[in-house]
Amino acid sequence: MNELWFRGQLREIGRAECLELLESTSVGRIAFCSIRGPVVLPVNHAMIGGEIVVRVTPAGQTSRYLRDSGPGADLTFEVDAFDESTKSGWSVLVNGSARAGEPESMLGATDRPVPWPAGSYWEYVRIRPNRVTGRRLVTA
Known part of the structure; x- marks a missing residue:
C-alpha cells in the first residue's frame, strides 16, 4: 500500500498554546x-516571567555572542516533540531579543533552569519573545 495515503496534516498553533508547549518541556x-x-x-x-531563561557557561559560545552583540541581541529558540510511531508532533519557534542576566536577578526562580551537563552554568540568559509561531503535525 502507498505510504503517502497516511501522511498527516500541518496545523498552525496559536501563541497561547505555543507558550504552554514552551513551558511543558525543559530542553x-x-x-x-x-x-x-x-x-x-x-x-x-x-519560562520565568514570560521570558525564556537558559543558563550558560561564561566561556561558551552563547556568552561570547551576547558580549559581542550587546543587550537586545537577536536570538532564536526552538522546542519540539515528535512520535515516530504515529508520525505526529509539534514545533514552536521563538524569535526574540536576549540579554545576559546576573544570578541575583533570578532570585526566587528556584535555580531554574537546571542544566543537565556538569559544569559552571552560572550565567543566565533571558530571551524576550517577540515573535512566536508553531506547527503541529496531526495524523490523517
Whole structure:
C-alpha cells in the first residue's frame, strides 16, 4: 500500500498554546548567527516571567555572542516533540531579543533552569519573545 495515503496534516498553533508547549518541556535549542556562521545549541530552559531563561557557561559560545552583540541581541529558540510511531508532533519557534542576566536577578526562580551537563552554568540568559509561531503535525 502507498505510504503517502497516511501522511498527516500541518496545523498552525496559536501563541497561547505555543507558550504552554514552551513551558511543558525543559530542553530546547538556541540559535544565532556568529561571525563563523549559524550556531544551534541544545540547552535546558524554563519560562520565568514570560521570558525564556537558559543558563550558560561564561566561556561558551552563547556568552561570547551576547558580549559581542550587546543587550537586545537577536536570538532564536526552538522546542519540539515528535512520535515516530504515529508520525505526529509539534514545533514552536521563538524569535526574540536576549540579554545576559546576573544570578541575583533570578532570585526566587528556584535555580531554574537546571542544566543537565556538569559544569559552571552560572550565567543566565533571558530571551524576550517577540515573535512566536508553531506547527503541529496531526495524523490523517
